[in-house]
Every structure is written in structure tokens, then in C-alpha cells.
Amino acid sequence: MTSYSLRVASVIPETADARSFVLDVPPELADVFAHEPGQFLTVRAASVARCYSLCNAPGSPLTITVKRTVDGFGSVWMCSSVSEGDLLEVLPPAGRFSPRSLDGEFLLVAAGSGITPVLGILRTVLTAGTGRVTLFYANRDERSVIFAGVLRALAAEYPDRLRVVHWLESVSGLPSVAGIGPLLSPFTGPSVEAFLCGPAPFMAAVEEALRSSEVARVHVERFQSLSEDPFASVASAPPSVADGFPLDVQIDGTTHSLVWPPERRMLDVLVEHGLSAPSSCREGRCGACTCRLEDGEVEMVNNEVLDATDLSEGYVLACQSLPKAGPFRVSYD
Ligand SMILES: Cc1cc2nc3c(=O)[nH]c(=O)nc-3n(C[C@H](O)[C@H](O)[C@H](O)COP(=O)(O)OP(=O)(O)OC[C@H]3O[C@@H](n4cnc5c(N)ncnc54)[C@H](O)[C@@H]3O)c2cc1C
Ligand code: FES
Structure with missing residues (x-):
């Protein structure tokens, strides 16, 4: 997989412990960094790799927002060491936290830095779609609300399509099921799609x-730190095992015919053959490696991303897929 160096065009202090980083994308990389709302970048933060969601609408300058985690390695490095003009090493946008249509009814629920992908979705629905959005946004107190001004301006600009409900722990205590249930239920319904992002107990x-x-x-x-390093180079020699299942992979408009040895994960096989298959966590937690299985049957070792609808539509995580019954036909396009 190829990583890219992007120049930090500006650093914007959002709150006492959150900063936005606007990244310059040179015109020749515009296609590589075209993205869906709600997707994330994987960033090299000193010696570790961390995922940060894009809060911009597609077509606007690429922007990630990082909240300093207490005793956190990557976020503290990003917030204290990265300045305007620096180069950041990043992987292309990835992830599946994106609406398929921008014209529906949305209930967006965020806490703290979980607002980042949610703001990307909200901005896109309002500016490029016709959908209606309710945002429920929980924070410690008024001063920790990231994007407070942006949300106020959007609510004023789209009074009939955007409703923002704030929950402040300083006023109402920790968000509990009993407390938030009655606030959310008026904005639910059979056609409402909900997008949630925040700390585990909140979600x-x-x-x-x-x-x-x-x-x-x-x-x-789910915002979690990566334990693997997706920037680390992987073996480039094709596997020596000749036995395996026939595997046809369509990627970037070209179909490659490979052999998928048993006991090997699909992503490893693709990378070993020099294909630029997307990935990030390699742990079944981020969705960056999602592809569509058109023929064959796989077994996924771990899947914390794809839901029943994704699976019924044939989506699988390449980093977690072991071959079960072939031949296989897989598409990334
Ligand atoms: C898809 C995705 C999107 C994301 N988007 C964003 C975003 O937009 N904005 C954002 O701010 N974050 C985002 N995150 C989270 C981000 O990737 C990092 O997880 C976050 O910044 C914390 O990383 P860190 O290196 O600072 O902390 P880490 O060093 O990973 O530490 C995290 C916490 O764990 C504790 N810890 C670390 N090591 C140990 C140990 N060995 N034993 C016990 N405790 C330990 C630390 O004290 C700290 O409290 C996203 C994550 C994912 C997966
Ligand atoms: S690379 Fe993250 S789920 Fe596969």
C-alpha cells in the first residue's frame, strides 16, 4: 500500500485540547484523496499509526481534528508537535461510516471527538443532499464543545433541515439510557438512519x-488506537505455496488472477502480489479493507465493522478473510 506526504496548510485550535489540521492535497493526488463523508485517514504520528476522521465535506479542504487523550502517545504528539508547513505521512481515506444517500432522515449522535466524522456527514447532507438531520451532541461542559460555532452557523443557515440538541455533563450529568432515551425517541422512525460515534460507554x-x-x-x-503498524512494509515476494483457490481480484479497473493458499488472509495474499489493496488496522476494526465477495465463501477471523446488511450484500474484510470455499471473485471497484 502506498503512503503519501501531505503538507499541513494550517492548524486551528478548536478547544483547549482539540486541534484541526487542514491538509494540502496536490492536484495530481486529488483522485487518491477523494472520499466519502465520515471516512478517516491513517496518519503516522511519530512512531505510531493513528486513525483520524475527516470532518470536511468532500470537495472542501481535507481536515482532520485530533483531541488530546490523557497520556495518549499519538494525539499528544499531533497536538503539540505538528505545525503549519510540516509534512504528515498518511494513507488514503478509508472506512464505511458513510450514508449511501444524502436525501434521507438522519439521527447523528456524537460525544466529544466523535463529532469529527459526524460533522463530515452533516455538512455533506446539508450542502450536497436534501436530507434532514438531528444532531445529539454530548460534552463535558460548554468549553469542551468542538465546532460549537460551526454548528450554530449551520443551524442558522438550515433552520428547516438541521436540529442540534446539546447534552452537557456539567448540567445534566453523565448521559444515561434513561436520560437520553426520551430525547432521542422523537427523532427516530422507520426511515431514520442513525450514525453514532463517541466513547464506548456512551455508545x-x-x-x-x-x-x-x-x-x-x-x-x-469506534475510536480505538491501532496496535499494528499499517505503514510497515510487508513482504513483497509472492507466496511460494502453489496450491490454493483461484482468486480473481478486480481493483482499479483491472482484474488480477491469483492463487489463494489455505490458512492465508486475503489482504496478505493481495499485498504479496504487489496489489495496492487498501487497509489500515489489519485487525477487523476499521473497515478500510472492505471489498465485495462476488463468488466463493470466506471465514472472517474478526469483524467489528460490517453489520448483517453489509454481510448479506457480500461485503467482507480482506484483512480477516480466510478461504473456505472457492473459486473466488472479489471486487474493490
Ligand atoms: C476509525 C477511527 C477514527 C478516529 N477518528 C478520530 C478523530 O477524528 N479524532 C480523534 O481525536 N481521535 C480519533 N480516533 C482515535 C485515535 O485514532 C486514537 O485512538 C486517539 O487519538 C488516542 O491515541 P493516542 O496515541 O493519543 O493514545 P494511546 O497512546 O493509544 O493511549 C490511549 C489511552 O490508553 C491508555 N494506554 C495506552 N497504553 C496503555 C497500556 N499499555 N496499558 C493501559 N493503558 C494504556 C493511555 O493512557 C490513554 O489513556 C479514531 C479512531 C478510529 C479507529
Ligand atoms: S484493515 Fe481495518 S478492518 Fe481490515
Whole structure:
């Protein structure tokens, strides 16, 4: 997989512990960095790799927002060491936390830095679609609300399509199922798609609260640090095992015919053959490696991203897929 160096065009202090980084994309890389709202970049932060969601709408300058985690390695390095003019090494946009249509009804639920991908979706629905959005946004206190001004301006510009409901712990305490359930339920319904992003206990409370309401689909983005290094080079020699299943892979408009040895993960096989298959965490947690299985049957070792609808549509995680029954036909296009 190829990584790219992008210049930091500006650093914007958002709150006492959050900063936005606007990145310059040279015209020749515009296609590489074209993205869906809600996707993320994988960034080399000193010696580690970390994922940061894009908060801009596609077509606007590429922007990530990093909140300093107490004792965190990557986020502290980003917030204290990266300045305007620096180069950041990044992998292309990835992830599946994106609406398929921009014209529906959306319930966006975020806490703290979880606003980042949600703002990307919100901006895109309002500016490029016709959808209506309710944002429920939880924070410690008023001063920790990232993008408070941006949200105020959007709510004033789109009074009939955007409703913002704030929850401040300093006023209402920790968001509990009993507390947030009645606030969310008026904005649910059979055609509403929900997108949730925030700390694990917050998401658990929201998922529980939504269980008693009807929604079309709940999408969840979990912010976790990577334990593997997706920037590390992987062996470039093709596998020596000749036995295996026939595997046809369509990527960037070209079909490659390979052999998929048993006990090997699909992503490793593709990378070993020199194909630029996307990936990030390699742990089944981010969705960057999602592709569509058109023939064959795989077994996924771990899947914390794809839901029942994705699976029924044939989507699989290449980094977690072991061959079960071939021949295989896979598409990234
Ligand atoms: C798809 C995705 C999108 C994301 N988008 C964003 C975003 O837009 N903005 C954002 O701010 N973050 C985002 N994140 C989270 C981000 O990638 C990092 O996880 C986050 O910045 C913390 O990384 P860190 O290196 O600072 O902390 P880490 O060094 O990973 O530490 C995290 C916490 O774990 C504790 N810890 C570390 N090591 C140990 C140990 N060995 N034992 C016990 N505790 C330990 C630390 O004290 C700290 O509290 C996203 C994550 C994902 C997967
Ligand atoms: S690379 Fe993250 S799920 Fe496969």
C-alpha cells in the first residue's frame, strides 16, 4: 500500500485540547484523496499509526481534528508537535461510516471527538443532499464543545433541515439510557438512519436507548488506537505455496488472477502480489479493507465493522478473510 506526504496548510485550535489540521492535497493526488463523508485517514504520528476522521465535506479542504487523550502517545504528539508547513505521512481515506444517500432522515449522535466524522456527514447532507438531520451532541461542559460555532452557523443557515440538541455533563450529568432515551425517541422512525460515534460507554447507552425505538439502521464508528503498524512494509515476494483457490481480484479497473493458499488472509495474499489493496488496522476494526465477495465463501477471523446488511450484500474484510470455499471473485471497484 502506498503512503503519501501531505503538507499541513494550517492548524486551528478548536478547544483547549482539540486541534484541526487542514491538509494540502496536490492536484495530481486529488483522485487518491477523494472520499466519502465520515471516512478517516491513517496518519503516522511519530512512531505510531493513528486513525483520524475527516470532518470536511468532500470537495472542501481535507481536515482532520485530533483531541488530546490523557497520556495518549499519538494525539499528544499531533497536538503539540505538528505545525503549519510540516509534512504528515498518511494513507488514503478509508472506512464505511458513510450514508449511501444524502436525501434521507438522519439521527447523528456524537460525544466529544466523535463529532469529527459526524460533522463530515452533516455538512455533506446539508450542502450536497436534501436530507434532514438531528444532531445529539454530548460534552463535558460548554468549553469542551468542538465546532460549537460551526454548528450554530449551520443551524442558522438550515433552520428547516438541521436540529442540534446539546447534552452537557456539567448540567445534566453523565448521559444515561434513561436520560437520553426520551430525547432521542422523537427523532427516530422507520426511515431514520442513525450514525453514532463517541466513547464506548456512551455508545452502549445510546444503542440501548435506541433499542426501544424504530430506526432503519444504526451505523457505529469506534475510536480505538491501532496496535499494528499499517505503514510497515510487508513482504513483497509472492507466496511460494502453489496450491490454493483461484482468486480473481478486480481493483482499479483491472482484474488480477491469483492463487489463494489455505490458512492465508486475503489482504496478505493481495499485498504479496504487489496489489495496492487498501487497509489500515489489519485487525477487523476499521473497515478500510472492505471489498465485495462476488463468488466463493470466506471465514472472517474478526469483524467489528460490517453489520448483517453489509454481510448479506457480500461485503467482507480482506484483512480477516480466510478461504473456505472457492473459486473466488472479489471486487474493490
Ligand atoms: C476509525 C477511527 C477514527 C478516529 N477518528 C478520530 C478523530 O477524528 N479524532 C480523534 O481525536 N481521535 C480519533 N480516533 C482515535 C485515535 O485514532 C486514537 O485512538 C486517539 O487519538 C488516542 O491515541 P493516542 O496515541 O493519543 O493514545 P494511546 O497512546 O493509544 O493511549 C490511549 C489511552 O490508553 C491508555 N494506554 C495506552 N497504553 C496503555 C497500556 N499499555 N496499558 C493501559 N493503558 C494504556 C493511555 O493512557 C490513554 O489513556 C479514531 C479512531 C478510529 C479507529
Ligand atoms: S484493515 Fe481495518 S478492518 Fe481490515
